[in-house]
Amino acid sequence: MVGQLTAMITHELNQPLTATLCNTRAAELMLQNASRPVIDEIREILADIRRDNQRASESIHRMRMLLRQRQLELNSLDLGELVGEVLQITSKEAVRRGVRIKAEQTAKSLPIRGDRVHLQQVLLNLILNGMDAMANTPESKRCLLIRTSENDQEVEVAVSDAGQGIPLERLPRIFDPFATTKSDGLGLGLSIAKWIIEAHHGRIIAESNVNGGATFRFTLPNCAVLV
Ligand SMILES: Nc1ncnc2c1ncn2[C@@H]1O[C@H](COP(=O)(O)OP(=O)(O)OP(=O)(O)O)[C@@H](O)[C@H]1O
Numbered sequence: 001m002v003g004q005l006t007a008m009i010t011h012e013l014n015q016p017l018t019a020t021l022c023n024t025r026a027a028e029l030m031l032q033n034a035s036r037p038v039i040d041e042i043r044e045i046l047a048d049i050r051r052d053n054q055r056a057s058e059s060i061h062r063m064r065m066l067l068r069q070r071q072l073e074l075n076s077l078d079l080g081e082l083v084g085e086v087l088q089i090t091s092k093e094a095v096r097r098g099v100r101i102k103a104e105q106t107a108k109s110l111p112i113r114g115d116r117v118h119l120q121q122v123l124l125n126l127i128l129n130g131m132d133a134m135a136n137t138p139e140s141k142r143c144l145l146i147r148t149s150e151n152d153q154e155v156e157v158a159v160s161d162a163g164q165g166i167p168l169e170r171l172p173r174i175f176d177p178f179a180t181t182k183s184d185g186l187g188l189g190l191s192i193a194k195w196i197i198e199a200h201h202g203r204i205i206a207e208s209n210v211n212g213g214a215t216f217r218f219t220l221p222n223c224a225v226l227v
Pocket residue numbers: 125129130133161163164165166174179180181182184185186187188189190191213214
């Protein structure tokens with residue numbers, strides 16, 4: 001994971017750094033020709049440099065957060081309760097975006113062993129992604145469904161949206177770092193989620209819904225036998 005991330009970040013940072021260099025050279029050339037009315041052009045160049053620089057620092061910041069993450073702190077948790085906590089955190093944002101969130105829980109309790117903060121992070125990213133995906137969905141259909149279930153071996157959380165969906169060719173790479181389609185996204189949310197779920201000995205997958213939109217589901221070992 002870390003090797004792959006390092007390769008990706010090097011690739012990702014190269015672009016803004018090259019752009020910054022080109023812009024700096026252009027500004028230097030213009031300053032040599034001081035007789036031309038260059039102030040406006042230089043101002044534009046500086047804005048470009050600032051934006052590219054910001055992009056590079058954001059990537060570095062997110063990578064630091066990811067790589068510096070503390071060790072997993074495993075505790076006995078109820079996954080249903082954890083879903084409730086994240087729904088509370090996201091409820092205001094959902095109202096702001098006109099998204100209805102529906103939670104369906106089939107089992108009374110969903111006992112797992114996990115790191116509360118890390119798992120909250122996973123769910124938060126799935127919910128925010130689902131809401132992002134529905135930005136252009138008519139408000140009457142802007143609904144996010146969060147369904148929890150269990151069998152003897154596993155507990156599962158599925159987050160389904162009615163958004164734009166995932167094109168078939170993007171599906172196999174959707175958990176890769178920096179696989180973003182958003183102008184303000186870094187494309188790290190899902191790669192971090194996958195890392196966290198696999199560190200919990202679970203699995204996470206993405207699917208397209210038959211009637212449009214996407215479903216992300218993750219499973220974790222069912223710890224009912226240990227309780
Ligand atoms: N529910 C969804 N429906 C459609 N596409 C999705 C959905 N969730 C993720 N994607 C696609 O996968 C990409 C990667 O998602 P990911 O969460 O890793 O990064 P991001 O949301 O772009 O940025 P961030 O690092 O802020 O999370 C998104 O840019 C989007 O194209």
